[in-house]
Amino acid sequence: MNPIVKGAVLVGALLVVGAGVVTGLRGTPPAEARPPLTIAAASDLKFALDELLQDFRAKNPGADVRVTYGSSGNFLAQLSQGAPFDVFLSADVTYPRELVQQGLVEGDVFLYGVGRLVVWVPEGSPLPVDTQGLEALRSPAARRIAIANPQHAPYGRAAQAALESQGLLPELQERLVLGENIAQTAQFVQSGNADAGLIALALALAPAMKKAGHYVEVPLGAYPRMEQGGALLKTAKDPALARRFRDTLLGAEGKALLRRYGFFLPGE
């Protein structure tokens, strides 16, 4: 390389790195009048909560609400170690109850919904789930069946229990693939990498899933009821805002939304 080209390349590289550093510094939001409200939510809430938050932001101008979706077990582990979330919406009420034991919760655990399990197959699947439900999974065409990891995902435990109650587990055990959480489980089957999946109704109703396949609900009696609970953390920077969010979720508006997005309400 001649020296001029060399110099040009060096200057170019420095400019790129410099631009990155500058935008990085500039990108930090200015100190706000109000600290953000941070929510850790189970992945099955993704679509319902996104819509609820649009509304909540509109009603609370100036409130900066940020949500992280993931696995409830992971959030519990992180929250126990002091992760900076103000609100925890778990897919299972036992997790927030653990936080109460640890003395990290403001007030008490609240119930906001009941998760529903469905069998989902991609469009064009030869599996007769419409007529046979779970029984259809016996077919050799269901070579890979995706469920969430029963070790730490509530929907995974529900899926395992449903298969067991139908006497299908011993036969299908070898064909199960485990998603890290219920959203990844949905992704496995939506992409066609698994032939069938046991996923949350809340995810089966998502636009990307609706287009790609169809589902049949697993009868509620086939698995233990999935009470979904949440908690407000003592470390919340703006407790009043956190409470207002909880009240929106538990109020008429939140209830209607949760029902529309595939949850039963507590007590239903």
Next chain:
Amino acid sequence: MDTAALGLSLRLAAWTTLLLLVLGLPLAAWLAQTRWRFKFLVEALVALPLVLPPTVLGFYLLVAMGPRGVLGPAFEALVGHSLPFSFAGLLLGSVLYSLPFAVQPFTVALAGVDRRLLEASWCLGVSRPRTFLRVVLPLAFPGILSGMVLTFAHTLGEFGVVLMVGGNLEGRTRTASIAIYDAVQALDYAAAGRTSLVLLGVSFTVLVLTYGARRAGGAPWGVRS
């Protein structure tokens, strides 16, 4: 401690190292001696996994290996099962993921061999392949060994790619790093700690042996002073 998961990780690392030795050496040999003006493009491609997040690799693999992907149907017709959620799928991912860890040290090692020695060998009537085996390989061996060790250690702790395409099958795709992640999520910190400790121990030992060998006179990077 999850011995099945640790065993699987060791097996995956061993197979990846072996495959990268077979595939990486010819590529490194070509990179070491070619004068092609676009060589830098190939070098950049080889180095990509150093900077790409494993999730990117995992995502592309999942799409490519799926029933609608470019590799999926062909592989399934060949073997009878799909690539995702199988050891073969993890192996493909690991080979791509650890490519630079093998090819870069190999290339440096091979480039460091004095060309006059090769020419002397050829002049004495030794064929090119035999010269490569009897002259080049022994001289470049420390660098090749360090590439293999790094590949092994790097694959041992692989997480992102496996999380994306593995499906967490016991004995088949649940590697040590996944088992640790699962144990933490299930709040079983004791099990996570035990498996982590073994992984830490093995990784550290491997690196100590490599750097120890370098001090002892073998130059693992193929740099000859």
